[in-house]
Amino acid sequence: MPAESRHRRLLANRYQLTELIGSGAMGQVYRAEDKLLGGVIVAVKFLSQALLNKKMKERFEREATISALLGEKSIHIVKVRDYGVDEKEIPFYVMEFLQGESLSDIIKFHPLPLSRFLNLARQICFGMECAHKGILYQGELCSIIHRDIKPSNILVTQDSALGELVKILDFGIAKLVQSGGDQTQSFMGTLAYCSPEQMEGKELDSSSDIYSLGIMMYEMLTGDMPLLPENSSFGGWYEVHHYVSPQPFNPTLKIPLGLQNLIRKCLEKAPQDRPQNIGEILQALEQIELAAKPVYREEKEQRFNFPPTLPPDNRPEFGSRERTISVSLPAKEVCLQSQWPKDKPQQKIVFPHIMGSKDGPFASLWVMLEKPDILTSIASIRYNQFLFIPTPHPMILWITVLYHREHGPRWLPCYLDLKTLQGQQLTRALGELGNYWILFFALEDPNKCERAITASIAPTQCERLKDWGMQSQNIRPGKPQISKRMLKRELDKLKPKIIAKLESGVEQIPSNV
16 A cells, blocks of 8 residues: 555554654554544554565564564653554554654754763663663573664654653664574675775674764764765665774864763774674763763853752853862862752751762761751761662662761751752662762851751662662653652651661661652
8 A cells, every 4th residue: 555545544443643753664553543542643553555565564563563562662762552463464462642842853953062962862871771681582681783883873852851752763673682593694784884894794783783873973963974984875885884984073163072981992803893882882971971070160150050960059050150160179068168058948858969079979868957056966876777669769768867866866867859960860879889979057147157067878778779770771751749749658667667766776678669
């Protein structure tokens, strides 16, 4: 059936096709309304009639199954909702309909600034890492190789909780890496982004996707391709991918040297010379982000653009000559020079904040009390506990207790939303550093930090924090308020046990809700 004749057709007595929105070698994609769900907009993909043979139908069915499994495992991979065959025996599957902008359109005229690049690149890596680690398919753990990583297969959507949310599209030419499997070695992919081994039709592993990612990262940062053939034929691209060194980076773009080196390593001709997994790239990107944070100082007659590592009270207004705190100072000095934020009420409250020092970001709790209570708190036993709930919304309850045998416990609970940048940063800092700072401000004089003390986190809790942070990447956002209420109920149940622990010295309290 010609693509145009499908318009306005009711598919499977459920999906009302409305318009053709895309087509490619594998088939056509339509916008449709799911009548069973009250007209919810979905995308329906049909297998191209030119590929209608038994082998390709089986591949298409496998594509739908793989995509469905991957989409359930990572929020950074498009989700598949249904699969079927129409009356002409043409296979189709139904995907979530995404509104956004492809990465190819975003970088068409301007390269990305470093901060946006790091945000998008990290999310792309999370999706790829999920696929590479594998899914259970027909009883086996199978690694999924995308085989066509490129900007047009990356969609950037807007999410109320996360801001920009990356979705990787088209696992239609993904290949199951199964030991002993009967696999074809035919070439599939996009020439400009293909690894040398992919052009040779060899068996692929994750390092092939890493090569394609390296080309895309170069393009994201520069707006140019790292490799350009004399002509766009297969032979021309084969030549440059195998024998030509990537173009040097334009020095005027001021791309960090560490990031340049990372991309060059991804573009190595031999697979064994590239990063061996996406985890290595994520780790390198994190170090690059930390190293790229500048030392902030006074500036005049321009807007300030402070990162979340500085306290909000130290972000001066336009043209202000207010003194700022340099992140080149030690953590304790940064704490003691801090002032209570102007947008926070001057009352007995506590809130978490990510701060910056010469040693990098660190987690902190900001507390306002009366001066006598601060002195009591300084002399108290410090205890912390972390509770995690994955659904309906991934959330951590960060509990700090300052226990004084004469005055009793002072509870300092905070919530960390793992679908926000601050929540992710705080969780990472807590898990990796194993400690945090508590800043005390007096109600009588909130203009300066009265005292700053540290609290240590047990190694087992640090490992849990790291695991929860990673786990939350693959969980759909839900309703944060419901998770908060559930965590608060758990805290109310735990309070007697925590007090008993502090009085008796017992060490173990459950931390997973």
